[in-house]
Amino acid sequence: MDSVQSAKVLKELGHPERLRVFQVLSDVGLEGITVGELRDRLEIKGSTLSNYLSNLVAVDLVIQTREGKSIRCVANYDTFDAVFCYIRSNCGKMPATY
Known part of the structure; x- marks a missing residue:
C-alpha cells in the first residue's frame, strides 16, 4: 500500500453513504451479501448503490462475484x-495519550 492508494481508499470511505455500504458488508462477514439484499437493507435505489459499489470495487474495498443472475459482494478486509x-x-508516532 502506498500513499496514493491509501488516499483513494480513504476518499471512498469518507463519503457517508459509501461508508455505510462498507459497514453493512463488514457486518455480514466473509459470506457476503447479494446486491439485491444490500439494496433492501440500505433502502436506496439500485442505480445509486451500483455507483457506490463501483467506487468501492475500484479501490479494492469490495470484491464482487457473480452467482447466476446475482452478484455477491464481500468486504475486502x-x-x-x-x-x-x-x-x-508512515504517519509518525502517535502519542500514547491525547
Missing part, C-alpha cells in the same frame, strides 16, 4: 487493514 497499517507506519 485485506485492503482495509493495509490502509491503516500504512497510516500507522
Whole structure:
C-alpha cells in the first residue's frame, strides 16, 4: 500500500453513504451479501448503490462475484487493514495519550 492508494481508499470511505455500504458488508462477514439484499437493507435505489459499489470495487474495498443472475459482494478486509497499517507506519508516532 502506498500513499496514493491509501488516499483513494480513504476518499471512498469518507463519503457517508459509501461508508455505510462498507459497514453493512463488514457486518455480514466473509459470506457476503447479494446486491439485491444490500439494496433492501440500505433502502436506496439500485442505480445509486451500483455507483457506490463501483467506487468501492475500484479501490479494492469490495470484491464482487457473480452467482447466476446475482452478484455477491464481500468486504475486502485485506485492503482495509493495509490502509491503516500504512497510516500507522508512515504517519509518525502517535502519542500514547491525547
